[in-house]
Amino acid sequence: MTRVEYNTIVSQWANNVYRFAFKIINDSEEAKDVVQQAFEVLWTKHENVEAEKGKSFLFTVAHRRCMDYHRRDKPREIENIPEIISTNEQNKNEWKAYLHEALKILDQQSKQLILLKDYEGYSYQEIGEITGLNESQVKVYLHRARKTLKNYLIQKKQLL
Amino acid sequence: MEKFEQSYMEEQILRFLDNELDKAVAEKVKEQIALYPAYKELYEEYKAVYLTADDEIETVDFNHLLKEEETQMPIVKTRRLIPVWASAASIALVLVLSIYFLSNKQSQYIEIDNILLSKSDKAYLMQNPVNQVIIDSIEKKNNQKRINQSPKPKIETKENQNPQTRLAYGMEDSKIKMPVEKIYQDKGLNTIQTIEQSAINIASIDNKKYVDRSVLSTEYQMEEDNAKGLFPEMIKAGQWLFSEKKPTTVELAIGNKENRTIKLKF
Numbered sequence: 001m002t003r004v005e006y007n008t009i010v011s012q013w014a015n016n017v018y019r020f021a022f023k024i025i026n027d028s029e030e031a032k033d034v035v036q037q038a039f040e041v042l043w044t045k046h047e048n049v050e051a052e053k054g055k056s057f058l059f060t061v062a063h064r065r066c067m068d069y070h071r072r073d074k075p076r077e078i079e080n081i082p083e084i085i086s087t088n089e090q091n092k093n094e095w096k097a098y099l100h101e102a103l104k105i106l107d108q109q110s111k112q113l114i115l116l117k118d119y120e121g122y123s124y125q126e127i128g129e130i131t132g133l134n135e136s137q138v139k140v141y142l143h144r145a146r147k148t149l150k151n152y153l154i155q156k157k158q159l160l
Numbered sequence: 161m162e163k164f165e166q167s168y169m170e171e172q173i174l175r176f177l178d179n180e181l182d183k184a185v186a187e188k189v190k191e192q193i194a195l196y197p198a199y200k201e202l203y204e205e206y207k208a209v210y211l212t213a214d215d216e217i218e219t220v221d222f223n224h225l226l227k228e229e230e231t232q233m234p235i236v237k238t239r240r241l242i243p244v245w246a247s248a249a250s251i252a253l254v255l256v257l258s259i260y261f262l263s264n265k266q267s268q269y270i271e272i273d274n275i276l277l278s279k280s281d282k283a284y285l286m287q288n289p290v291n292q293v294i295i296d297s298i299e300k301k302n303n304q305k306r307i308n309q310s311p312k313p314k315i316e317t318k319e320n321q322n323p324q325t326r327l328a329y330g331m332e333d334s335k336i337k338m339p340v341e342k343i344y345q346d347k348g349l350n351t352i353q354t355i356e357q358s359a360i361n362i363a364s365i366d367n368k369k370y371v372d373r374s375v376l377s378t379e380y381q382m383e384e385d386n387a388k389g390l391f392p393e394m395i396k397a398g399q400w401l402f403s404e405k406k407p408t409t410v411e412l413a414i415g416n417k418e419n420r421t422i423k424l425k426f
Contacts, residue, residue, distance in 0.1 A: 039225045142178070
């Protein structure tokens, strides 16, 4: 990977990595640190990493940093939970709020799998390479997480 | 179309939503969803828990992570305090001096006929070419102290003098002709021509290395001297041999016994 390719990766994926870290850690400053660390590691090893694998390399590092963070500190709860608004246009936002709230009940690994799949569009195999799991494990954990989210939202809907 | 099993269909719906199914299998799942309302409801429930990438999230400026091109520092020429030629000359001078001193050190030794002679030894080369050189290496003897204690040579009295000693000192009444080994070849040396044998055996003292001189220089001519006796002649011969004109210390071992050493200064 050349310096130009590295700079291209920074421009394309820095915010994606930040979003991923922020969703897991729920701390903006910690998430920025994760992003900085991931890119520092990438620059250190940029001569040995191909440009096409730069994105997965970044998320691999970010995944490990997030796991270390959760072992060290418990994440803070989201303070900026959007208020429930009764209009139709805002039902969608309400539903999103419930969904993000439901993510908190998941374990860290399941949450990361969900984020990598939904936000970054990685396949089961790519997610397995980033997280260190095999493809069937990724599939099973993802399906369990979806079921959990579904059941949570069904209960929320019934309550409302 | 046959209805798929509930548990199997649930897994297939999730894989369908994850885009992990082959085209053929995806088509069949799509048909099942369309045909059966239960599967359609299941599909809608799972679709609602998928996050979308358009979620608003704070964007952060990460331009500080960009790597700029490294700028090369301009090459600054430094002035040499000492010019190149001066340093080269100094190095050459050191080499020459070292070679000179090393060669001088080696020249202390001169090799003649496989025998290394040191200039510091009392071995002297003839100024004129000779085939062999008499080496008189002075070795420290056990009775060296005794010789040092008695600086003056012992001169035997007339009553008990050894005929050999009398001959050596050239005493007038020494009429004994002592046999002398032929040291010199007769080549114009009148005073020594009559000497054919001598009791003094210079060449056989304590296994010292002596190389017999067989050829004399024809250019050299001994001066006639009125001194009588063998010993002064020997001294002259020694002087002539070694071409020494300055005072010389000669040590002779007379006889086979070590205690008969005479140290003379001339």
